Amino acid sequence: MSSISFEVAFRGDTHRVSLPSDDTVSSLRARLEELTQVPPSAQKLLFRGKKIGASQEGVTLAQAGLRDGIRVQMLGSTTQELDALHSTESEHHKKERILRERALKPQFKLRSTGSSSLSATQYRFHKLEPLSHLPDPSSALARLSKLANDPAIQHIMQQHKFSVGLLTELAPHESPGLLGLNVGVGQAIKLRIRTDAYDGFRPYLEVRRVLCHELAHNVWSEHDNNFKELNSRLNREVAEFEAAQAHGTHYLADVKGAYQPSSNEEGEAFVHVLGGNSTLPSDSIEDRRRRALEAATSRLKKQEEELEQSCGTTRPPNAA
Secondary structure (H helix, E strand, C coil): CCCEEEEEEECCEEEEEEEECCEEHHHHHHHHHHHHCCCHHHCCCEECCCCHHHHCCECCCCCCCCCCCCCEEEECHHHHHHHHEEEHHHHHHHHHHHHEEEEEHHCCCHHHEEEEHHHHHCCCCEEECCCCCCCCCHHHHHHHHHCCCHHHHHHHHHCCCCCCEEECCCCCCCCCCCCEEEEECEEEECCCCCCCCCCCCCHHHHHHHHHHHHHHCCCCCCCCCCHHHHHHHHHHHHHHHHHHHHHHCCCHHHHHCCCCCCCHHHHHHHHHCCCCCCCCCCCHHHHHHHHHHHHHHHHHHHHHHHHHHCCCCCCCCCCC
């Protein structure tokens, strides 16, 4: 019986694995759990631009495309990390369940102002937590707080009824190449907010775009058409919300914190939105806003394709 030997990289460590070629993918996952403490359901295995999917659990390693000398990249959270998240968030889930049950009872139906208050309480990030072993955790907490309180992010969370138990960060040296992770369909979202050298923080709008991507994983696990449609919708709603906020203003400083164009085309369109000089005086305000949104949407679509390569989100079995 021939065997296959290959390397599996996980969080900076390389594990040498040797298994019979007719062993199944399930056997490989069990072996990796012994080596890394990451349960099979949380393992994401990537090699040569491909991912070993759930439908391949019963196929042999050879049939899955694994060969001698190949290098596999594994992403996922350990059992200890998942247990800690479950323990931390159990109280939050209990409170959410009580709120949902109350909301479903007609006698507790609230007025519009009260509903808004309940929505703001329920559909939000319930806990923010920087990594205490990394430098300057207070600044990291401020960064997470800015993301959690971003008006555009709060807007889409209310619109889509997103609730996230924990918003925390990813350490660059512990998760190289990973920009975001959604654990347990919204139990926790982890974002890479720091630079590789730990000398500052990644650009805010880039991190916020990753956050939108991970919020879409509250609904869809795989990067399929359903996910892409929702993710595009979230980015579009963020752009529309901020364009609406900027609409009618004449000073860039008024909206500097909400929207920052990143291309000449988008910047030119944004000048029109702000009421600046126009090379097309016949354009209506709606035309100007539409061009700004189209430029932003086109840019975000390209960036999303890159983000998919840096997303480590997996969905636990039997998750809705």
